[in-house]
Amino acid sequence: MRYLDEYRDGKAARKLLDAIADATTRPWAIMEVCGSQTHCFLKYGIDRMLPEQVALIHGPGCPVCVTPVEIIDQAISLASRPDVILVSYGDMLRVPGSAKDLLSVKAEGGDVRMVYSPLDALKLAREHPDRKVVFFAIGFETTAPANAMAAVVAEREGIDNFFMLTSHVLVPPALEAIASAPDNRVQGFLAPGHVCTVTGYVDYERLAERYRMPIVVSGFEPLDLLQATYMLVQQLEAGRHEAENQYSRSVKREGNPQALAIMDNVFEVVDHGWRGIGVIPKSGLRLKGAYARFDATRAFDLEATTAPATESVCIAGLVLRGIRKPVDCPAFGSDCTPEHCLGAPMVSSEGACAAYYHYARQEAAR
Amino acid sequence: MCLGIPGEIVSIEEGEQLRTAKVRFGGATRDVYLDLVPDAQVGDYVIVHVGFALSKVDPEEAGSVFDMLRTLGGP
Amino acid sequence: MTFFPECPLPLDEYPRVLLAHGGGGRLTQNLIERVLLPSFDNPFLAPLHDGALLDVDGGRLAFTTDSYVVQPPFFPGGDIGRLAVFGTANDLAMCGARPLYLSCSLIIEEGLPMEDLWRVIVSMKEAAVEAGVQVVTGDSKVVERGKGDGVFINTAGIGAVLSGLDVGSQRVQPGDEIVLSGSLGRHGIAIMALREGLSLDAAIESDSAPVFPLVEALVDEGIDIHMLRDPTRGGVSSSLNEIAGKSGAGIVIEESRLPVGPEVQGVCEILGLDPLYVANEGNFLAFVGAGQGERAVEVLRGYSLGREAVVIGRAVEEHPGVVIMKTLIGGERIVDVMSGEQLPRIC
Numbered sequence: 001m002r003y004l005d006e007y008r009d010g011k012a013a014r015k016l017l018d019a020i021a022d023a024t025t026r027p028w029a030i031m032e033v034c035g036s037q038t039h040c041f042l043k044y045g046i047d048r049m050l051p052e053q054v055a056l057i058h059g060p061g062c063p064v065c066v067t068p069v070e071i072i073d074q075a076i077s078l079a080s081r082p083d084v085i086l087v088s089y090g091d092m093l094r095v096p097g098s099a100k101d102l103l104s105v106k107a108e109g110g111d112v113r114m115v116y117s118p119l120d121a122l123k124l125a126r127e128h129p130d131r132k133v134v135f136f137a138i139g140f141e142t143t144a145p146a147n148a149m150a151a152v153v154a155e156r157e158g159i160d161n162f163f164m165l166t167s168h169v170l171v172p173p174a175l176e177a178i179a180s181a182p183d184n185r186v187q188g189f190l191a192p193g194h195v196c197t198v199t200g201y202v203d204y205e206r207l208a209e210r211y212r213m214p215i216v217v218s219g220f221e222p223l224d225l226l227q228a229t230y231m232l233v234q235q236l237e238a239g240r241h242e243a244e245n246q247y248s249r250s251v252k253r254e255g256n257p258q259a260l261a262i263m264d265n266v267f268e269v270v271d272h273g274w275r276g277i278g279v280i281p282k283s284g285l286r287l288k289g290a291y292a293r294f295d296a297t298r299a300f301d302l303e304a305t306t307a308p309a310t311e312s313v314c315i316a317g318l319v320l321r322g323i324r325k326p327v328d329c330p331a332f333g334s335d336c337t338p339e340h341c342l343g344a345p346m347v348s349s350e351g352a353c354a355a356y357y358h359y360a361r362q363e364a365a366r
Numbered sequence: 367m368c369l370g371i372p373g374e375i376v377s378i379e380e381g382e383q384l385r386t387a388k389v390r391f392g393g394a395t396r397d398v399y400l401d402l403v404p405d406a407q408v409g410d411y412v413i414v415h416v417g418f419a420l421s422k423v424d425p426e427e428a429g430s431v432f433d434m435l436r437t438l439g440g441p
Numbered sequence: 442m443t444f445f446p447e448c449p450l451p452l453d454e455y456p457r458v459l460l461a462h463g464g465g466g467r468l469t470q471n472l473i474e475r476v477l478l479p480s481f482d483n484p485f486l487a488p489l490h491d492g493a494l495l496d497v498d499g500g501r502l503a504f505t506t507d508s509y510v511v512q513p514p515f516f517p518g519g520d521i522g523r524l525a526v527f528g529t530a531n532d533l534a535m536c537g538a539r540p541l542y543l544s545c546s547l548i549i550e551e552g553l554p555m556e557d558l559w560r561v562i563v564s565m566k567e568a569a570v571e572a573g574v575q576v577v578t579g580d581s582k583v584v585e586r587g588k589g590d591g592v593f594i595n596t597a598g599i600g601a602v603l604s605g606l607d608v609g610s611q612r613v614q615p616g617d618e619i620v621l622s623g624s625l626g627r628h629g630i631a632i633m634a635l636r637e638g639l640s641l642d643a644a645i646e647s648d649s650a651p652v653f654p655l656v657e658a659l660v661d662e663g664i665d666i667h668m669l670r671d672p673t674r675g676g677v678s679s680s681l682n683e684i685a686g687k688s689g690a691g692i693v694i695e696e697s698r699l700p701v702g703p704e705v706q707g708v709c710e711i712l713g714l715d716p717l718y719v720a721n722e723g724n725f726l727a728f729v730g731a732g733q734g735e736r737a738v739e740v741l742r743g744y745s746l747g748r749e750a751v752v753i754g755r756a757v758e759e760h761p762g763v764v765i766m767k768t769l770i771g772g773e774r775i776v777d778v779m780s781g782e783q784l785p786r787i788c
Binding site: 368369371390391392393394395396397414415416 | 634638639642704706710786
Binding site: 001008009010014042043044045048062063064093116337339349359 | 637697703707768769773780785
């Protein structure tokens with residue numbers, strides 16, 4: 001596949017690894033923000049091929065992992081209603097709420113359906129005018145414009161049995177929370193390339209300046225991550241702190257203006273809770289204006305649930321902030337596995353715990 | 367967080383509401399909405415996420431990593 | 442299949458299967474005598490006893506059973522009937538046995554269009570001829586609408602183990618070379634593509650096909666076969682993990698050697714699936730003695746079904762029970778056992 005396979009070339013990868021090794025003279029700790037980037041590192045074994053001095057800290061860029069438990073519980077509550085069809089991306093189906101997950105609700109008779117695209121959820125609303133179709137709309141800025149389009153089309157067509165239960169989160173506030181934390185060890189960021197395809201990276205220039213940390217916007221294939229790591233190490237070694245763009249075949253500095261305009265039309269920025277981390281100010285999106293009527297929390301009488309006291313042993317929050325690695329967790333691989341997990345990062349397709357469990361368990365054991 | 371994959375636009379249909387295209391990924395073709403990339407044409411490659419094109423692949427920039435590898439020299 | 446014979450039951454009278462077709466009375470008799478019997482016509486089935494009486498030459502028998510519940514029942518390159526015959530015949534081949542006789546048990550949902558049932562039966566008949574097996578005994582039941590999914594098929598099969606052949610996990614040892622007979626995941630992807638509304642450049646000829654001739658060819662060539670397995674549900678990953686677990690050997694495979702067709706790659710990238718976990722049909726893994734992998738591949742490539750055969754890896758002493766893959770860029774990762782079903786993802 002063009003623009004994909006060529007970025008998985010072994011010879012080129014080894015050349016880049018050599019270049020990184022040559023450039024590295026001191027230890028550096030860098031964070032790859034996006035779960036898909038974590039997975040690429042582990043899936044190809046790149047993390048263990050980097051020079052020892054380059055330490056990877058895995059970031060919170062897994063929208064599935066950070067969706068608050070309360071919202072999952074709300075989805076579960078809605079899915080259990082006979083008049084509701086709960087529609088979700090595949091990723092969310094196995095994530096545990098406080099008691100169970102959406103797949104169990106399906107097994108118990110709830111009408112839970114999986115879609116690949118938000119407009120498919122709208123299609124279901126048209127096909128079932130007698131039922132209420134609730135679309136569980138999660139994601140970072142990458143997914144927000146597509147989710148917003150569902151609201152735009154629904155409004156245009158006057159569809160009144162379509163609702164959205166949203167959990168949209170924004171990356172820059174999270175990076176700010178990490179960079180400004182007193183115990184922060186991260187010295188540079190690999191920024192998420194598809195988020196930046198939508199938003200551009202002007203915000204990241206500001207972050208780099210304010211916290212004096214280099215940031216490189218990176219793609220998701222092995223050569224992308226290696227080139228971006230090389231660029232980041234070069235900046236760190238030279239004492240620079242700029243925002244650079246490795247993923248220039250997709251990312252422009254100003255992002256995608258159409259996508260941003262639609263997001264601006266449909267959503268407003270609000271404070272948002274991140275599972276395992278807590279509330280980060282101005283880090284979420286909520287439906288506004290003409291689109292507020294699609295908001296499931298307003299349209300349905302949902303109990304304001306509160307999260308359970310603690311998720312006991314689970315250290316998801318520490319993992320998501322990069323303070324601990326999954327293998328540091330006492331429950332990793334024993335009480336917590338993808339089949340019966342204690343927290344979201346073990347069951348999410350791009351959660352850090354899942355990545356270690358699936359790709360590098362034997363290393364972890366050493 | 368973001369499964370975005372590159373595909374080639376094979377044909378475009380200007381609907382009354384939305385602009386859809388047939389986009390080919392390897393040996394499989396899927397319907398994709400082009401509303402977020404209005405200047406995309408047949409033959410362009412786009413990055414697709416949840417059924418929407420988010421950007422056009424810039425063919426010149428696509429070579430940047432290989433340009434860099436050439437400057438690194440070596441075998 | 443170009444010519445399609447007409448359904449022998451009067452469709453204007455019975456366009457759909459009724460509960461009465463499973464009741465044991467006249468309609469059941471009609472179903473058996475006009476639909477099932479002529480399709481599977483053979484002297485063992487004709488007496489319509491409770492079971493079939495078969496001759497075996499004093500050798501070893503392989504015996505297997507499987508149930509088929511695939512939805513949708515008709516998919517690109519195949520259908521549930523074809524699957525039910527080849528799937529069980531191939532399980533016998535994986536025991537190193539020539540497939541001989543099958544039983545066929547149908548559980549039909551009330552309301553299934555009779556045309557559909559007929560299509561499935563004709564398909565089974567043609568598959569039986571292709572696989573060189575006879576359906577010698579069977580049963581059919583009808584359940585109430587809503588209590589079945591169209592049609593469920595169970596086939597049990599008996600085969601004669603080729604003399605001198607002894608396959609099993611206990612025979613797998615470090616040094617064995619692992620041969621894969623065809624490209625990954627065509628069957629699972631054909632089904633996924635249909636379900637997700639993806640169109641494919643080349644119709645994936647669902648790899649559902651009989652593999653025994655390929656196994657026999659390997660034996661005739663004198664290849665020392667230690668283990669055979671067809672990677673159905675859970676894909677190549679599940680099979681390799683099972684074998685590693687049971688044999689106590691470690692396994693190493695190379696990503697660059699895995700054969701993946703463009704349609705399968707396209708669908709997997711779109712939906713975020715890993716071809717190593719996608720179901721195969723008409724595809725098998727063979728663990729052969731050290732140094733015999735290339736010869737085995739040569740033999741298999743002489744067959745259309747084996748045209749993409751390749752050595753994908755080997756059994757090793759290290760990391761017993763664990764499957765490791767050398768990645769495209771030279772790193773390493775575990776090929777883990779699948780948790781739950783592989784779901785399409787957006788992240």
